[in-house]
Amino acid sequence: MSSDKVPEAVSAVEVENVLMARVYDNISAIYDLAFGPVMQAGRRRAVAVMGDTAGQRILEVGVGTGLNLPLYQAGTDVTGIDFSSQMLDQAEARVAREGLRPRLFQMDAADLRFADDSFDIVYAPYLISVVPDPLKVLREMRRVCRPGGRLLVLNHFRSTHPVLSRLEQGISPLTVRIGFKADVDMTALFEQAALVPDWTEKVNRPRIWTLAHYTCPRQPE
Ligand SMILES: C[S@@+](CC[C@H](N)C(=O)[O-])C[C@H]1O[C@@H](n2cnc3c(N)ncnc32)[C@H](O)[C@@H]1O
Numbered sequence: 471m472s473s474d475k476v477p478e479a480v481s482a483v484e485v486e487n488v489l490m491a492r493v494y495d496n497i498s499a500i501y502d503l504a505f506g507p508v509m510q511a512g513r514r515r516a517v518a519v520m521g522d523t524a525g526q527r528i529l530e531v532g533v534g535t536g537l538n539l540p541l542y543q544a545g546t547d548v549t550g551i552d553f554s555s556q557m558l559d560q561a562e563a564r565v566a567r568e569g570l571r572p573r574l575f576q577m578d579a580a581d582l583r584f585a586d587d588s589f590d591i592v593y594a595p596y597l598i599s600v601v602p603d604p605l606k607v608l609r610e611m612r613r614v615c616r617p618g619g620r621l622l623v624l625n626h627f628r629s630t631h632p633v634l635s636r637l638e639q640g641i642s643p644l645t646v647r648i649g650f651k652a653d654v655d656m657t658a659l660f661e662q663a664a665l666v667p668d669w670t671e672k673v674n675r676p677r678i679w680t681l682a683h684y685t686c687p688r689q690p691e
Pocket residue numbers: 487490491494505513531532533534535536537538551552553554557577578579580594595596597600601602
């Protein structure tokens with residue numbers, strides 16, 4: 471299936487990379503204050519779920535200001551990518567300040583410049599609802615993840631409660647202007663991407679964010 475147009479079942483809101491990059495460039499200096507503590511429990515949970523990662527190659531897709539970077543176990547081989555140069559500047563500053571050693575690149579999550587099967591864990595924290603084509607991004611994540619490796623997606627998805635779902639669909643054309651789509655449907659997204667998560671769990675408070683875990687098959691599908 472072509473990913474040029476995201477199926478409406480996944481999200482009805484269209485967004486472009488340049489718009490999102492501008493939004494995140496503009497809020498980069500206050501991002502940690504606005505979105506740090508409120509979403510930190512989910513970040514901690516995702517890294518805890520990874521377990522012992524010493525020597526493992528992790529790709530963080532949408533690394534932002536690098537709030538996850540200090541959480542990884544020492545000895546983890548971390549690569550982070552982001553589309554916004556100013557978010558990456560903040561991440562570089564954190565790396566220098568905290569003596570961390572990830573590789574950071576400016577890159578589009580929908581067009582990862584890495585070979586197939588390059589990483590043991592591919593992790594997208596709070597990214598899927600900010601990209602133009604979440605399906606394309608999931609497929610790219612899957613492509614660069616080695617057989618037997620793991621994908622972790624941490625994100626806000628549309629509620630399954632009918633009233634809240636309507637509300638999120640209604641406000642999504644507005645929330646996109648401040649950096650995220652509120653209407654991304656997790657079930658439709660994973661179905662379209664032909665990925666069946668091993669498990670999902672609710673994280674943060676209120677529990678409106680989800681952590682989804684998927685193991686890449688060892689044999690070709
Ligand atoms: C909500 S922030 C999450 C940042 C970080 N992962 C965290 O835990 O706070 C979303 C990030 O995705 C980045 N982003 C948006 N579109 C992108 C794209 N197409 N490719 C890569 N990064 C993108 C934004 O620049 C921003 O840094």
